[in-house]
Amino acid sequence: MWRVSLILLVLVLGCKQNKRYHDEQAVNELIANAGEWADVVRFQQNLNATFRDPETSPLPDRFRKDFEGLDFFAPDSTYQVKAKFTRTPEALPFLMPTNTGDKTEEVVYAKISFELNGKEHELEVYQNTELIQQANYKDYLFLPFSDLTNGEETYEGGRYLDLSIPEGDTILLDFNKAYNPYCAYNAKYSCPLVPKQNRLDTHIRAGVKAFNK
Missing domain, CATH: 1.10.287 (Helix Hairpins)
Structure with a gap:
């Protein structure tokens, strides 16, 4: 047997x-x-x-167990944007709230400005004070953002972009790589909330769409 x-x-x-x-x-x-x-x-x-x-x-x-793949917008070069990257070396650490009431300590590393869909926009990008102590995250930047698709085509709480510190004063934003925070899929996760200054007054039809449970 x-x-x-x-x-x-x-x-x-x-x-x-x-x-x-x-x-x-x-x-x-x-x-x-x-x-x-x-x-x-x-x-x-x-x-x-x-x-x-x-x-x-x-x-x-x-x-x-039945997962076949996430739903994405079709790749679109409209949402690959070259942005001005302005460092903010005098910024002090602050506590960014999360959906669970916890907080993460972040620093505004830079402000980025760009034109998209006929409008001028400015966002903040952050460094986590704990992550930067790890070699793999020394150059990592975190960009949480929301836009006018939230709650309809995309997750209501906004989405994230992972970036790396550029060498010069410009950076490429590829919103085709925007993804949902894990709390969009499972309430047990604690996810940083998008700051009000990172709310875009335009539609970002790129990256991951809302998850249909």
Whole structure:
């Protein structure tokens, strides 16, 4: 009997490994065929992979088991914006509130200004005082924002962008890589709230859409 069980186990593991190989192959082909959008498609596929993995997914099991992929806007170059990057070295740390009532200590690292959809906009980008102590996050910048799609096409609480400190005084904002905070999927997560100064008076139809449970 144990031999039969062992054979079945080997077959199951073999099928899983084979499926994983074919899934990875399909993703690689998708990225290879994406042309100028390869970087955006890679971002989307990596995000989907995170959501499928039970070790990293924010989704409750009842949603994750049937998860096929997040819903994204089609990539659009309109939302790839070159912005002026003005550092704010005199800024002092402050406490940014979260949806759970906790607070995170942040510093306004810079202000960014740009034109989009015929309007001028200015946003703040932040550094977390704890994260910057880690080598992997030394150059990491956090951009929470909201826009006029929130509550309809996108998550009502706004979305996030991950950025890196640029060398000069400009930075590329690619809103095609905007993603939802984890609290959009699971109430157990504590997520920084978008500051009022980062509310955009325009529609950002790019990046991740609202999650339909």
